[in-house]
Amino acid sequence: MDINVLLLHGSFVLYGISVLLYVANARLHWPRLHQLALGSVLVAFGGQSLYLGLRWFAAGYLPVTNLFSTMFFFSWSLAATYVYFEWRYRLAGAGLFVMLLNLILLYIALPRDPAIPALIPMLDTPLFTLHVAFSFLGYALFAMAFSLGVLYLLQRKTSALLLPSSDMLKQLNEEAVFLGFCFFTLSMLFGSYWAYVAWGYYFSWNIKALWSALIWLYFAGMCHAKFIGRWQGTGYAWLSIVGFVLVLFTYLGIGLLMNSNHPLA
Amino acid sequence: MLRQIWKFCCSAKATIIFSSVTTLVAIFGSAQIMHNPQLFSTMDSKPLLEWWNGYLPQANVYSLWIPLCSALIVLLCLNTLCCFIDWIYHLRSRWRKVGEYLIHLGFILVVIAYAWGSIYGMRSSNNSIAEGELIGVPSMSGYFLRLNSFVPQFAPSGRPVDMLSNITLLKGDQELKTTTVRFNHPLTYGGLAVLPGSYTQQAVGFSCVINNQQVELKQGSTHVLPAGAHVNVLEFYPDIQYAGRNSAANMPLRNPAFLLELNSSAEERKTLWYVVKQGVPQQLLSAGFAPQRLTPVYKNYSQLTINRDPGAPLAAAGGIAMALGVLLSLRSFYVKRFRNNHIHFHF
Numbered sequence: 309m310d311i312n313v314l315l316l317h318g319s320f321v322l323y324g325i326s327v328l329l330y331v332a333n334a335r336l337h338w339p340r341l342h343q344l345a346l347g348s349v350l351v352a353f354g355g356q357s358l359y360l361g362l363r364w365f366a367a368g369y370l371p372v373t374n375l376f377s378t379m380f381f382f383s384w385s386l387a388a389t390y391v392y393f394e395w396r397y398r399l400a401g402a403g404l405f406v407m408l409l410n411l412i413l414l415y416i417a418l419p420r421d422p423a424i425p426a427l428i429p430m431l432d433t434p435l436f437t438l439h440v441a442f443s444f445l446g447y448a449l450f451a452m453a454f455s456l457g458v459l460y461l462l463q464r465k466t467s468a469l470l471l472p473s474s475d476m477l478k479q480l481n482e483e484a485v486f487l488g489f490c491f492f493t494l495s496m497l498f499g500s501y502w503a504y505v506a507w508g509y510y511f512s513w514n515i516k517a518l519w520s521a522l523i524w525l526y527f528a529g530m531c532h533a534k535f536i537g538r539w540q541g542t543g544y545a546w547l548s549i550v551g552f553v554l555v556l557f558t559y560l561g562i563g564l565l566m567n568s569n570h571p572l573a
Numbered sequence: 574m575l576r577q578i579w580k581f582c583c584s585a586k587a588t589i590i591f592s593s594v595t596t597l598v599a600i601f602g603s604a605q606i607m608h609n610p611q612l613f614s615t616m617d618s619k620p621l622l623e624w625w626n627g628y629l630p631q632a633n634v635y636s637l638w639i640p641l642c643s644a645l646i647v648l649l650c651l652n653t654l655c656c657f658i659d660w661i662y663h664l665r666s667r668w669r670k671v672g673e674y675l676i677h678l679g680f681i682l683v684v685i686a687y688a689w690g691s692i693y694g695m696r697s698s699n700n701s702i703a704e705g706e707l708i709g710v711p712s713m714s715g716y717f718l719r720l721n722s723f724v725p726q727f728a729p730s731g732r733p734v735d736m737l738s739n740i741t742l743l744k745g746d747q748e749l750k751t752t753t754v755r756f757n758h759p760l761t762y763g764g765l766a767v768l769p770g771s772y773t774q775q776a777v778g779f780s781c782v783i784n785n786q787q788v789e790l791k792q793g794s795t796h797v798l799p800a801g802a803h804v805n806v807l808e809f810y811p812d813i814q815y816a817g818r819n820s821a822a823n824m825p826l827r828n829p830a831f832l833l834e835l836n837s838s839a840e841e842r843k844t845l846w847y848v849v850k851q852g853v854p855q856q857l858l859s860a861g862f863a864p865q866r867l868t869p870v871y872k873n874y875s876q877l878t879i880n881r882d883p884g885a886p887l888a889a890a891g892g893i894a895m896a897l898g899v900l901l902s903l904r905s906f907y908v909k910r911f912r913n914n915h916i917h918f919h920f
Contacts, residue, residue, distance in 0.1 A: 506757050
C-alpha cells in the first residue's frame, strides 16, 4: 500500500478512534480512556504531519492549492491547535468536540482528488506559503474558539464534571480568539504584500478579500469586546460561534457559491 | 461634557459599534458585488475615487454601501487614532500595551495610505512596449520606461511560465532604476510599481528571398536591385486598413502592405504600395524586385501594468508596525500568562 494512502487513511481512522474513546470517557469517566484518546490524537497528528511533509517535499511547495489540500491543511492546523491547548491546559472532555470537527473536515476531504496540481507562476513565492499557512492557523484557532464557545455554553447549562470549568473555558476562548487574530493579521499582511508585488495594489475588491477584511474587523472587534462586561462569558461564546460561521463562509461558501477572482477562491 | 465625548471616542464600545456596523455593511456590499458583476468587476482596474466617479451615473441606492463603508472605516480610524493618542498620553502607566497600540498605529497608517492612493493613485494596464522602445509613464510627465530586453519563458508543454522584461526607469535622460520584472518581482520606485501583464507579438515585416538572397523586408530596410536601383521600405502595416496610423501592438496580420520607395536613379524616386495579397506592382517587378517565399517576421511586445500609489510606502510602514505589534502582543500575552499563572500549566 502506498505510504501516502496509509498515512492519510491511518490518521483518519485514528482520529475516529480518538472520538470513540472520548465518547466512552464521557460515559465511563475512566482517566485511562482520556490518555488513550489523547495518544490516538498524537499518533494521528504525527501521521498527518508526515503526510504533509512528504507532499511538501514532493511538490516543492506547500500544497494548498486545491480543496483537498486546503481542507487537509485546515484539519492539520486544527489538530495542531488542539494539541497546543491540550498540552498547555489539559482540555479533558473538550477534546471530543474539537476532534469531531476535525474528523468531519477530513471526512469531507478524503473523497476528493489528492493529486498535486502544477503550481501556477503567480503562486510560486514564499509570500503565498506564508499567507496561506497563517490564514489556516488563524482559521483553526477561530474553529477552536468556536468549540470552546459551544463548550462554555454547554458547561453553563449542565455543569459537566468532565469539561473544564466555565472560567477556564472563557479564558481559553479569549486566548484562541487573540491568537487567531494575531495569525490572521499576519496572513492579511503577507497577502497584501503579495498582492502588491503580483498585481500592483495591496487590496483587491474581490469577494474573498472583502470577506477576509470583514473577518479581520470582526475579530478585531472581538478582541475589544472582552473588556466590556456585558460581552464577557456567554456573549463572547456566541460571538465566537458567529465568527466561525463567517470564517466557514469565507473559506468554503465563497468558493462554492460565489465567483471571486481571488487566486485561492 | 468634552471629557465624556473624548472618553467615548477612545472607547472599546465605539470600536465595537463601528467594526460591527462596517462588517454588516460589507456583507451587504459583497452581495451587491455578486449580483452585479458587470458593475463591480472593474473596481480593481482604477483607484477607488476614479472608479467611483466613472461608476456614479450607474449608481443606485444599493451602491450607497461603498461611501457608507468608507465613512465607517474613517470613523473607525478616528476612533483608533483617539485611542492611540490617549495611550500616548498615559504611556507611563500603559507602556506594556505597546504591541496592541502598534497594531492600532498600523491600522491608522494603512487606512490613511489607502485613502491617499484611492484619491491620487493611477492604474494603467496593457502598456505595450517593444525591445529598445521608450514609453512615457502615464500621469507622470518626464518619466519614461525603456524595455532593454524581453524573454517570454515557456514550460516544456508550451504553457507560458513567466515573462522577463528588463526595464529601465528614466527621469528625462537620467536612469533611475533598472530591474528585470517578472511575476511577483515588480520594479518599484516610490509609489510606482511596474509589473508584467502579458505579452503579444506584432508582425513587423516579412522574411523573403530576393535574387537568391535571404533578406528581411521591414521598416527602414534597403534592398539593392540588380539594375542598380534600390528599394527602401518606408512603412509596413500588418493590415492596410490601418495605414497611416501609428504602428501599435495587437494589430492582426490580415492584409499586410509595404509602402516602398523605388530609387531608379538619383533623380527618379517613386513611392509605391506593395499589398502582399495582390502581388508585386509591375514597376517593381520591372526593376527586378521579386520577393519569394515570404514568411512573417514578428517582434515581441511586453505588455506592462503600471500603477502608481503614493500611499504605498505609508501602507508598508503601517504593515511593519502591525507585524511588529502582533509579535510584541504575543510576547506580552505569554509573559502576562506566566506571571499571573491563572491557569495550571502542564509541561
